[in-house]
Amino acid sequence: xxxxxxxxxxxxxxxxVHRLDPRIKLILTIxxxxxxxxxxxxxxxxxLLIFVYCAxxxxxxxxxxxxxxxxxxxxxxxxxFLLNLFFTTGETVWVEFWIIRITKEGFLQALFYxxxxxxxxxxxxxLTLTTSPVALSDAIEILLSPLKKIHFPAHELAMMMTxxxxxxxxxxxxxxxxxxxxxxxxxxxxxxxxxxxAKAMVPLLVPLFVSAFRRASDLAMAMESRCYHGGEGxxxxxxxKLSRNDGIACLVxxxxxxxxxxxxxxx
Amino acid sequence: xxxDTRVRLDNVTYTYEEGAAPALSEVSAxxxxxxxxxxxxxxxxxxxxxxxxxxxxYTPTEGxxxxxxxxxxNEEYVWEIRQRAGMIFQNPDNQIVATVVKEDVxxxxxxxxxxxxxxxxxxxxxxKAVRMSKYADTAPHMLSGGQKQRVAIAxxxxxxxxxxxxxxxxxxxxxxxxxxxxxxxxxxxxxKGITVIWITHFMEEAxxxxxxxVVTDGRxxxxxxxxxxxxxxxxxxxxxxxVPHMTALAGELRAAGMPLRNGILTVDELAEEVERLCPxxxxx
Amino acid sequence: xxxxxxxxxxxxxxxxxxRTVALDDVSFKIDDGEFVxxxxxxxxxxxxxxxxxxxxxxxxxxxxxxxxxxxxxxxxxxxxLRQRIGLVFQYPEYQLFEETVAKDIAFGPKNQGLxxxxxxxxxxxxxxxxxxxxxxxxxxxxFELSGGQMRRAAIAGVLxxxxxxxxLDEPTAGLDPKGRDRVLSMLEDLHAREHVTTLMVSHxxxxxxxxxxxxxxxxxxxxxxxxxPREIFAQEDMMTSIGxxxxxxxxxxxxxxEKGYDLPADLYQPDELKEYLLRLxxxxxxx
Numbered sequence: 001x002x003x004x005x006x007x008x009x010x011x012x013x014x015x016x017v018h019r020l021d022p023r024i025k026l027i028l029t030i031x032x033x034x035x036x037x038x039x040x041x042x043x044x045x046x047x048l049l050i051f052v053y054c055a056x057x058x059x060x061x062x063x064x065x066x067x068x069x070x071x072x073x074x075x076x077x078x079x080x081f082l083l084n085l086f087f088t089t090g091e092t093v094w095v096e097f098w099i100i101r102i103t104k105e106g107f108l109q110a111l112f113y114x115x116x117x118x119x120x121x122x123x124x125x126x127l128t129l130t131t132s133p134v135a136l137s138d139a140i141e142i143l144l145s146p147l148k149k150i151h152f153p154a155h156e157l158a159m160m161m162t163x164x165x166x167x168x169x170x171x172x173x174x175x176x177x178x179x180x181x182x183x184x185x186x187x188x189x190x191x192x193x194x195x196x197x198a199k200a201m202v203p204l205l206v207p208l209f210v211s212a213f214r215r216a217s218d219l220a221m222a223m224e225s226r227c228y229h230g231g232e233g234x235x236x237x238x239x240x241k242l243s244r245n246d247g248i249a250c251l252v253x254x255x256x257x258x259x260x261x262x263x264x265x266x267x
Numbered sequence: 268x269x270x271d272t273r274v275r276l277d278n279v280t281y282t283y284e285e286g287a288a289p290a291l292s293e294v295s296a297x298x299x300x301x302x303x304x305x306x307x308x309x310x311x312x313x314x315x316x317x318x319x320x321x322x323x324x325y326t327p328t329e330g331x332x333x334x335x336x337x338x339x340x341n342e343e344y345v346w347e348i349r350q351r352a353g354m355i356f357q358n359p360d361n362q363i364v365a366t367v368v369k370e371d372v373x374x375x376x377x378x379x380x381x382x383x384x385x386x387x388x389x390x391x392x393x394x395k396a397v398r399m400s401k402y403a404d405t406a407p408h409m410l411s412g413g414q415k416q417r418v419a420i421a422x423x424x425x426x427x428x429x430x431x432x433x434x435x436x437x438x439x440x441x442x443x444x445x446x447x448x449x450x451x452x453x454x455x456x457x458x459k460g461i462t463v464i465w466i467t468h469f470m471e472e473a474x475x476x477x478x479x480x481v482v483t484d485g486r487x488x489x490x491x492x493x494x495x496x497x498x499x500x501x502x503x504x505x506x507x508x509x510v511p512h513m514t515a516l517a518g519e520l521r522a523a524g525m526p527l528r529n530g531i532l533t534v535d536e537l538a539e540e541v542e543r544l545c546p547x548x549x550x551x
Numbered sequence: 552x553x554x555x556x557x558x559x560x561x562x563x564x565x566x567x568x569x570r571t572v573a574l575d576d577v578s579f580k581i582d583d584g585e586f587v588x589x590x591x592x593x594x595x596x597x598x599x600x601x602x603x604x605x606x607x608x609x610x611x612x613x614x615x616x617x618x619x620x621x622x623x624x625x626x627x628x629x630x631x632l633r634q635r636i637g638l639v640f641q642y643p644e645y646q647l648f649e650e651t652v653a654k655d656i657a658f659g660p661k662n663q664g665l666x667x668x669x670x671x672x673x674x675x676x677x678x679x680x681x682x683x684x685x686x687x688x689x690x691x692x693x694f695e696l697s698g699g700q701m702r703r704a705a706i707a708g709v710l711x712x713x714x715x716x717x718x719l720d721e722p723t724a725g726l727d728p729k730g731r732d733r734v735l736s737m738l739e740d741l742h743a744r745e746h747v748t749t750l751m752v753s754h755x756x757x758x759x760x761x762x763x764x765x766x767x768x769x770x771x772x773x774x775x776x777x778x779x780p781r782e783i784f785a786q787e788d789m790m791t792s793i794g795x796x797x798x799x800x801x802x803x804x805x806x807x808x809e810k811g812y813d814l815p816a817d818l819y820q821p822d823e824l825k826e827y828l829l830r831l832x833x834x835x836x837x838x
Binding site for chain 3: 441468516537542
């Protein structure tokens, strides 16, 4: 169970995309999301698709893996499509029977809204597949650091994220152990209705919480003992440096955005 | 102040809560640079409290703790003290902060504001010293308990301490993990001259120290070389502490009249004494 | 209630590149009332084995028979069977969760569907077994207890289910000498009084030597040896080759034998050695 848990789905291969500065990737993902919302016609969505496909290729990420990220959203995508299909008012009616009314506008809107959702998911998947959680946390810390001036705890936030990431596998192991121990005492986590199953979680959650608090207390002491005193005066082992490829990536994304805006206004 | 790497407790008393019995009472001890001192005692004997006083995690209710010349009560010097006297803790997991070994070793250096270029060789040196270099890029949850503790030691080592305090660092490890960690600390003590204060309840570990302090009910009851301390089998038993099996056996044999020498700790030592007292008959 | 393992094999991550064989063709039989020690290096499969014996893990192949019934058989009520086997994990105090010690100990009996009176009886019984004073501790929060007391409270939680077989995984791990002694004495008493079949997984040769009448030695998923402590400890080379120690007493015997003394090869109790050495000395004196 623990072989592939690194939170999210970081895909640890090497590629030009993997090696891009995580801050750039984060910013570009946000720009991509803006582009997704701006796209208006088939041309726009085609541009987005081409971009995503090329990015996946450059990242050595199998396109199939990218699409797999959509699987958990199957239901929402179908729902979005159907709701927009049936309930959008439009003029060119295609099908009409009983109370169902499908129009051309409705169909297009359903299609585009679903595609939009899909692109949002795929775009952020690209980010998490090519950027390790720790790199992301670094990027967030640096990007938010100007906010320190208004006392926003950027460093503390990043530290919390790193520690949480570090302990996820450990806590998962512990959950497994506690579950087994309680099952050995006759606890049943599987059968019963929603309420009884929720109650059955107490013997699992209480020890887990108690243990998590104890860990936090121990860890705090260990950190203090290693001279941790907040973000002031701290240096970093991992230093992020921008490279030429980062500039190229920004140009490409700017180009995509420009094309989408053109498409939006001209078509 | 720089060259003074002694650790001294002067009549130290520590009480957790007002009105409660003190965890440590009027404890005095001096630890010389380069010594490997074991602090032996039960859970609740006060030994862990002593460890935390030495690292300025606690300050004494009464008395003074001097670490490398700095008074722990002086808040200004807390970071100097903690850089010179590093501590590793009992739970191997709950002292590792980062998601990758070499970054955890860097943690202390980052806190001290060491420039990045300087950090890298220090991290390498530390990992080499604990023999974990090939795990530099491994995630901590993939390591065994003994390996995790060695990473913790590396994290302290990178900060270039004069003293390392190990607070029951082997209590949660299996026998091979315990051996690994103790061997690492003994090697660091011998090769780098780092003073080691080894808090434990395992007498086999205490038997390997230069000096043993036995703590019960917040006081130091016995102090001296392991052989001398463990020989006082009855006193140890009264304190519900173990003595090495060979020491206990030697004590019983002595009580039955066999004139074995004092200070027997190991199998070989007892075997030699048996040879001496019961020489094999030479065939003529 | 005999337990039998027949060609037990367990593979993790079957069918992937990460396949590891945790248990390899393990077979043994445990009779009613025995106190069996399971020893082996970390990673030898001890914990995996123990989780098979109460059905928490299913074998990849082979069988586990409890009282002749296949634990993983088709028409078996596994939950009922599982409750007759009490399994105490390592660091069991981490499973404590209730508001009071009594309630926590009652968790097992409650899951067994016992009446309120029966549950109360079981809680009293279990606390007595582990030498925790009912009057003093029953209404306390388990988190107020000391480490050793929490350990015993957790063990009581399993004892309260009155299992026919008690399996303990490293019951003395992390305890100081006093705590260890308490737990071991408690197990000794329990076994002597109730003859509960007991299996103890341990790293400590001393603990094993004190309590077990038979040993199963595991190494790399296989059974390396089975026998009485006497027989097993005499095989010092085999033990060292699989990464295990023998008790100091046994090692002393070996050293003395190498020096030429005529010692029986299977001494492992300190008292026996003491007698022998005193006799040796008396003889030497009279020469």
